[in-house]
Amino acid sequence: MQIEINGKKQIIAGKTAFEARAELGHETDIVILNGFQIDRDCPLAESDTLTIIRKGVMPAQEELESMMMARHTPEVHKKLKQGRVAIAGLGGLGSNIAVMLTRIGVGHLLLVDFDIVEPSNLNRQSYYIRHLGMPKTQALKEQLQEINPFIQIETRTVRVEEHNVTELFSTYDILCEAFDKPDAKAMLVSTGLAKLPEVKIVAASGMAGFASSNLIRTSKPLERLYLCGDLENGAGIGTGLMAPRVQICAGHQANMILRLLIGREDI
Amino acid sequence: MKLNGQIIALEQEQTLAAFLAAQQYDIRCIAVERNGVIAPKAEYENIWLTDEDSLEIVRFVGGG
Structure with missing residues (x-):
């Protein structure tokens, strides 16, 4: 399915937020789904916005803005x-x-x-x-x-x-x-x-x-x-x-x- | 006349400047809207108030 991850549209195999994290990051990464930081796994739907942040690591410039704004709903x-x-x-x-x-x-x-x-x-x-x-x-x-x-x-x-x-x-x-x-x-x-x-x-x-x-x-x-x-x-x-x-x-x-x-x- | 949504009696024919002075407003520190339009400070002396007028006066105190 296609969703937006860290500011970029991506196609992933996983069907939940934590499966996406396992695909793209580490188990300890923070996951923010449509503006809310989740600590329990949630199913993903087309056009969701997901942000995966590795703590203590300086992100690439092109990912930084979407990470900073991850707590806002995307239309806002x-x-x-x-x-x-x-x-x-x-x-x-x-x-x-x-x-x-x-x-x-x-x-x-x-x-x-x-x-x-x-x-x-x-x-x-x-x-x-x-x-x-x-x-x-x-x-x-x-x-x-x-x-x-x-x-x-x-x-x-x-x-x-x-x-x-x-x-x-x-x-x-x-x-x-x-x-x-x-x-x-x-x-x-x-x-x-x-x-x-x-x-x-x-x-x-x-x-x-x-x-x-x-x-x-x-x-x-x-x-x-x-x-x-x-x-x-x-x-x-x-x-x-x-x-x-x-x-x-x-x-x-x-x-x-x-x-x-x-x-x-x-x- | 209406002043900030309340109906008040206009005692006599008077200009906006005279009305504001009688009400003890400091005209340097207020914004005045008359019938939905901002009244420029320079016009206060020339505006004669009538019973049909509606005034909104916003007063500013210092600090920021």
Whole structure:
């Protein structure tokens, strides 16, 4: 029967996943069938997707991408690979969202930030000591390429202002607002909704401090605007930004982006 | 008039700018949709509200 094994269509004699593993690999290899890692043998059907991974062995380049994406159902992977997402602001939200979208294999990312990495960023943003002083665009791209070399990453080290919103973002499916300052958030959302009629915006408001995780939610206040956060807890004097709630909010944004890319528009 | 889905009484004829000021919104930190269309900030002074209008106001707080 013909099935896809490690990214390639192959004809095998075996009728079960473990028979296929015996044919092609070793008894200790990990077997992932249609997105799920199995520890009991399962029958195979035509057009199944099987991944067989030998632990501790660096796979060939042409097999690596299918192994990395083995936990996704195959149709999901194809949609994500075609996805185009722009991230405006690479701080606690944007850097962590970019890492998540890279892990799930979103095919085209645009990273936009004018700033450099500073020590006060490290409490919540996805950067390391070695990145201090580097432009965030460059420091983040370097990490993303190490996580998933099979996606295209564009960077723009500029400040986003009303006049460059169209030029920067008009060719993307989704614009992720990940700024820190509330006036910059409002400017990008207003301008984006007015000038980019095809683009959906996933924005954030309210994730400072250490109030309950459960206050952070995703809402859809306007037709093409998805908003994540508790809507109340702004950063201010005496209320800092900390990794857990910022990452919870980043997770909400990344999951909403994932849902939109696979065609789910409800929150 | 409708404000964020709730019906409210418009006390008098007023511009969007005056309404937002009376409601104590910081206009730098909000996005306003009027009857399904984004209202540009520069137009707030020129938009006169009527009972038929429906406003959605999204307020942003800092942090990211």
